[in-house]
Amino acid sequence: MSEQLIVPTMAEMMAEGKQPEILFWVGSAGSYDDRAKKITRAFVKILNKANVNFAVLGTEESNTGDVAKRAGNEFLFQMQAVMNIEVLNAYEVKRIVTCDPHSFNCLKNEYPGLGGQYDVIHHTQFIKELMESGRLTLEGDTYKGKRITFHDPCYLGRANSVYEAPRDVLKKTNATLVEMKRHKGTALCCGAGGAQMFKDAEPGNKEINVLRTEDALETLPEIIATGCPYCNTMMTDGVKFKEKEGDIKVMDIAELIANA
C-alpha cells in the first residue's frame, strides 16, 4: 500500500518550461541508505502536502564531495563540486533545501568559492517556514505531551549556528521538549562526522554514539529527534546497543511532522 509521492525532476520541469521554487537536494544517504530513504520520503510527503513546487535532480545529482573533503581528499571534493555546480547552474537553481546537514554546510559554505551561489536551507528551516506561512498545518495531536529530546547535528548547530529552527518545529507538535545536558553549542557529536561513518573508530574505551545515546537516555525520552541521516543511524545503533529500541524511537524531524 505504497503511498504515491509526487517527485518531479529538474529535467522534467525544464522540458515543461517550468522553474520550481526550490530544489530538494536528496544527498547520497537520502538516496541510497535504507533508513535515510524513509526520511527522504517523509520530507517529500510534507512537500506534497504543503503543495510546494519543488524538484529533485534525480540521477543528475552526485555526491557533494563533502565526505571526501573531510577525509582530506580536496581533489575529489572539488571534482564533485565543479560537476554538481555545472548541473545546478545549468538549471538556474536559486534555492536549495536538504535533509542532510553535511550537504547543507557544503553547498552553503564551500560551493560559493567554486562558482555555486545558492540560497541553501536545512529541511527543518524549510518546515518551519512552511508552518509559519500557513502552508503547512498540523492537524493531529500525535505527539502531545510526548517527551522528545533533540540531538543537534554538528554541521547544523555548531558549524552553522542553526539551533532554533528544529526546536521551533518540535514545539509546534505540542510535545514536551527535554534538553540533554550537552546541547546546542556544546552538543556531543554522534560520532559519524569527518568521514568516521565510513571507517572503524580508532582504539578507545567506548563508541562515541553510545556516549551520546547515554546523554539522550538521561532525559528519559520517548523519542530522540534528529535532523541528519548519519546522526539518525548512529543514535539508532546506540539505542539498540542500550537495548532500548522497544521503548525509544529515533526519528528525523521530517518523519515526526509527516506523521503528525
Added chain:
Amino acid sequence: MEYLPNIIFAVILIIGIGYFARNVKKLIRNIKLGHEVDASENTAERWKNVINIALGQSKLIRRPVSGFLHAIVYVGFIIINIEVLEIIIDGIFGTHRIGQEVLPASLYGFLIGSFEVLAVLVLVSVIIFWIRRNIIKVKRFFSAEMKGWPKNDGNIILYFEVVLMCLFLVMNASDTPFQAADSGNVISQFIAPWFSGFSEGTLHIIEKSAWWIHIVGILVFLNYLYFSKHLHILLAFPNVYFGKLEPKGKFNNLDAVTAEVKLMMDPDADPYAAPAETAEDEVPAKFGASDVMDLTQVQLLNAYTCTECGRCTSECPANLTGKKLSPRKIMMDTRDRLEEVGKNIDLNKGKFVDDGKQLLGDYITNEELWACTTCNACVEACPVSIDPLSIIMEMRRYLVMEQSAAPMELNNMMTNIENNGAPWPYNQMDRLNWKDEN
C-alpha cells in the same frame, strides 16, 4: 654613589625588557615561517571579537567557576600593573611613591586600596587554581600530554603570582610613612602589626627588599612567558583578532587544487601539452601540511597562544571515548615543533637545516588525525579562538593527497564516489529509486 640604585634599576629594566624584546622578535620570526593570511577585511568584526572574546572573556565565563576565578586574576593583574608604572618611575628617578606626591591623597589612597583588595582576591583565586590542579585534580589537567613540564609550568606560574602578590602587600605593610598616612592601606594595615617589633631601619630594609624583589620578579615573570604556556596573556588579543569569522563548518577550498581541477574539466585543454614555463626556483605546490612551515601564520600564532587549559580536549568526542586524539596536544605539538625549528634556525645562522623530523609522525600520529570527527567542539570550546581542527584537516590533506595514506575503508569510500557518485557502491542510475519504494 648617590645615583647607584637608579643606575642599577635602569640596567635591570633594560636587560629585562631587552631580553623579552629579543624573544618576541624570535617569536614573530617563527610565526612568519607560516603562510601569509589575508585578514584585511572585516576589521570592525575583528575588533568586536577582541573586545568581547579577549577583553570581555565572553567564552571563558561559560564555565562559571574557572571563568569567574580567571576574571579576578585577569582584572587584578591588569589593574595592579598600574602600580608597576609608579615603581618604574620611582626606580629611575629615585623618588618614593611618586603617586603620593602628584596625585590627590584620596585618589592615591583609592588606587592603592583597590590594588590591595585585588591582590588578596588574586591570591585566593590562585590558591583555588592550585588546589584544582594539585588536590582536586580536575580531569582536564591530567591528560597524557600534561605530564612533566606542562604540569610544572602550570604550577610555577601560580607560585610566581603568589610571591608577587605577597611582596606587594609586604612592601606596603612595611612602609612606615605609607602606614602612617593611613590611606589606601586597606589590607596592609592588618599585616603591618607583624612588623611592629622591628626598628625603623630594619623596616626600611624590608620595604626596600620587597620593592626590589617585586620589580625584579615582574621582569623575570615577563621573560618566563616566552618559555611557558603563559604567552596567552599577550597573544590572546591578536589571536582573537585573526580568529575565523566564517561559519565554523566552512573549510577552505585549496586554490592549488582548484587550478588543477579547472584544467582537468576544461574541454579545450590539451592533455599532452608540456607544462607551462615556470620560474626555476618555483616549488610545486604541496597539498596539506606535514610540518609547521606548511601551516598558516594564524595557525602558528594559535600554537603560541594556547595556554593548555584543555577545554577543547574535555569536549572532544574522540578524547572522551578514550581515543588518542587531544586537540590541546595538537596545539602543544605544533608549538613544540615550531620552537624546535626556531632553535634550528638560531643554530644555523638564520637558515633552517633539515633535521630529519617533521610535525607529522614525529609529533602527531596518523591515529590521532584519523580519530577526528570534525565536529568543531574544540573550536567552540576555546576561549581565545584557537582552531585545532584546521591543523588536523591540513594534515589529513597531506596524508591523502601527498601520501595516499588514508585508512583502507576511506579509500574504498572515495573510490565509490569517483566511480558512481556515492560513498557506497550503488549505481548512479538508481539514485531516484527511493521515490517508488516504501
